[in-house]
Amino acid sequence: MDTGTVNSGEQLDRQSRILEAALDLLSRHGISGVNMRAVAREAGVALGLVNYYYEDKSSLIRAALHRTDEHDLMLVAPDPASPPDEQLRKALRRVAGPDLLTTRYLSLRLHLWALAQADEDFALINAAAFERYLDGLATLIGNAIPELSRDECRERAADIVVIQNGMWLTALLGVDEASIQRSIARTEQIAFAA
Secondary structure: OOHHHHHHHHHHHHHHHHHHHHHHHHHHHOHHHOOHHHHHHHHOOOHHHHHHHOOOHHHHHHHHHHHHHHHHHHHOOOOOOOOHHHHHHHHHHHOOOOOOOOHHHHHHHHHHHHHHHHOHHHHHHHHHHHHHHHHHHHHHHHHHOOOOOHHHHHHHHHHHHHHHHHHHHHHOOOOOHHHHHHHHHHHHHHHHOO
């Protein structure tokens, strides 16, 4: 067995556990609940290990924002096994997945959005992530409806994001499944409008 591979895998696992612990704490307690000692306790690792991977609380929050960005990009990732119109429909439905309409996830999103408004560095990360998500969604729209201009695709993507964010926010209020399905249907109407 290659010990370098095992050590590398263990390092990635520990780093991932640390980041997940930070995300959990942020979701439950907001920024005030995230400190290096609490993250180490939550992850079940030594404080020194948290400090090894993340210089300070800000670097943890930046990593959380980047992790959310990666997750969002997966929501609009193309699926080459499906035709373009089905790829778009799948992406529009993914945002209402059961793992996303949870109090934990939605609370995390709210805290990250609020942090992005309070810190210029976090705002830049969040803005770049938002642009990548919009570009991904606009690309899916353009692939499904090639006669649309890039600007039209981006406008539709922006309108869809407003509905998606509204769906996430209202899901915290316990909106019924029928409302969620109507929201998804509305995003499809926007995307596929003639």
